[in-house]
Structures are given as structure tokens and as C-alpha cells.
Amino acid sequence: ARSDALPRDLEGLRVVVSAGGTREPLDPVRHLGNRSSGKQGYALARVAAQRGADVTLVAAHTEALPEPAGAEVVHVSTARRLGAAVEEAASTADVVVMAAAVADFRPADTADHKIKKTDHSPDPTISLVRNPDILAGLVEARRPGQVIVGFAAETGDEHGSVLEHARAKLKRKGCDLLVVNAVGEGKAFEMEENTGWLLSADGTEQRIPLGAKSLLAATVWDAVTELVRHRAH
Ligand code: CTP
Numbered sequence: 001a002r003s004d005a006l007p008r009d010l011e012g013l014r015v016v017v018s019a020g021g022t023r024e025p026l027d028p029v030r031h032l033g034n035r036s037s038g039k040q041g042y043a044l045a046r047v048a049a050q051r052g053a054d055v056t057l058v059a060a061h062t063e064a065l066p067e068p069a070g071a072e073v074v075h076v077s078t079a080r081r082l083g084a085a086v087e088e089a090a091s092t093a094d095v096v097v098m099a100a101a102v103a104d105f106r107p108a109d110t111a112d113h114k115i116k117k118t119d120h121s122p123d124p125t126i127s128l129v130r131n132p133d134i135l136a137g138l139v140e141a142r143r144p145g146q147v148i149v150g151f152a153a154e155t156g157d158e159h160g161s162v163l164e165h166a167r168a169k170l171k172r173k174g175c176d177l178l179v180v181n182a183v184g185e186g187k188a189f190e191m192e193e194n195t196g197w198l199l200s201a202d203g204t205e206q207r208i209p210l211g212a213k214s215l216l217a218a219t220v221w222d223a224v225t226e227l228v229r230h231r232a233h
């Protein structure tokens with residue numbers, strides 16, 4: 001779609017989108033990371049800007065991607081830095097979308113020199129500590145009327161299906177919308193296309209057909225504008 005063909009229905013909204021995968025340093029040359037490409041978050045930011053929103057994109061590590069036209073981009077690396085940047089932008093925003101893959105844990109210690117094989121006579125063990133849950137913090141600090149969107153990458157397991165895990169996560173997180181991607185075996189990560197469900201706190205569940213990440217982005221922004229319209233009345 002040509003950008004001038006899109007509705008300007010996000011005009012006047014301040015939105016924050018986080019994207020990419022955080023990196024948690026072990027030493028000056030090593031980190032723990034994840035496979036997020038950042039494409040879905042960038043598509044969300046790009047589509048929001050095309051539809052007239054005032055966009056701040058907080059970008060962790062991504063593939064080489066063009067900066068979305070019209071968005072202010074803040075580059076960060078660790079989960080804690082991403083949290084600080086998102087919180088600051090969220091304090092004046094109408095909508096926050098947490099599309100970033102945030103590391104749940106970070107190394108308990110970061111060496112200030114490169115770890116050498118000779119530093120350890122037995123092979124080293126990495127201890128991890130929990131990172132703060134940024135989305136949970138946003139929900140706790142939510143401004144009146146602010147819409148908060150989470151993402152969940154799920155695989156089914158013996159405790160439940162992808163959708164069952166996602167429904168539980170929506171309740172646990174307390175956000176307004178949760179975008180659910182099934183992951184594993186060539187799904188979602190590093191792909192050009194995406195599919196999943198959009199779960200709403202009001203119980204609505206919408207299947208998102210397989211399509212470009214910009215299509216999923218458009219579906220999310222459609223649902224967000226509905227919520228914003230409701231709250232304005
Ligand atoms: N998230 C976050 N801060 C974290 C971890 C996750 O803000 N420390 C956000 C993600 O950006 C995403 C949502 O929470 O929008 C769900 O992430 P996910 O990893 O699926 O959820 P977790 O609560 O970390 O659960 P799990 O144990 O399944 O990883």
C-alpha cells in the first residue's frame with residue numbers, strides 16, 4: 001500500500017514501540033542475546049508514523065533495517081536500558097507497544113576485561129539474575145486511558161496449547177491487547193511474514209492471517225484506535 005493511501009487515523013496520538021532483541025553483556029566482547037530480527041517492531045513503528053502518529057521507537061539489537069520515516073529512534077542494548085528508555089517515553093504516551101524480545105535474565109556479573117580461558121581452571125558457569133518485567137511496570141504505572149500492547153512468542157507444551165498459554169499471559173500481564181505468535185520451526189523469528197492471534201482483555205480473539213509484518217502491524221493499530229475511541233467517550 002502506498003503510504004499516502006493509508007488513513008491518518010493515528011494523528012494526535014503519541015506512541016512508543018519497542019523492537020528487537022536485548023543483549024546482556026558477559027564481558028566487553030560477549031553477550032547473551034536472542035533471535036529477534038526487529039522487523040515486526042519496525043513495521044509497527046513505520047505503519048504508525050504513516051498513519052499520522054508521533055512515534056518513538058526504542059530499538060534493541062536488530063538486523064540491518066531502515067529507520068522508519070518520521071519516527072524518533074532511540075537505540076539501546078540491555079533490557080535495563082530498554083526499560084528506562086521505554087518508561088521515559090511512556091510517561092507522555094497514549095499507546096505503548098512492547099514488541100521487543102526482552103531478556104528475562106542477565107549474567108549476575110559482567111567482567112570488565114575479556115574473560116580468558118586461563119581465568120578458570122574448571123570450566124566457568126554463568127550465573128543469571130532476573131531482569132525487571134518492563135511490561136508489568138508499564139501496566140502498574142499506566143496513565144489514565146493509556147493503551148498497552150504486549151507480544152508473546154509461544155510454543156505449545158504439555159501444559160497447554162499456544163492459545164492457552166497466551167490467554168493466561170494476557171491475564172497475568174494485565175495489558176489491553178496481546179499479540180501472540182507461534183514460534184519454532186521457521187515460524188516468526190527472522191521471517192518476512194507473521195501470523196498469530198490478537199487477544200483483547202475484553203475476551204475478543206482475532207486470528208491474524210499469514211501475511212507481511214506490515215499487515216499484522218495494521219491489525220494492531222486498528223484494534224488500538226478502537227480502544228482509544230472507546231476510552232474517549
Ligand atoms: N517483557 C518485558 N520485560 C521482560 C520480559 C518480557 O516487558 N523482562 C514483555 C515483552 O516485550 C512482551 C511480553 O512481555 O511484550 C511478553 O514476553 P514473554 O517473554 O512472552 O513473557 P514472559 O512474561 O517473559 O514469559 P515467559 O516465561 O513465557 O518468557
Ligand code: CA
Binds near residue numbers: 102103104
Ligand atoms: Ca520472556
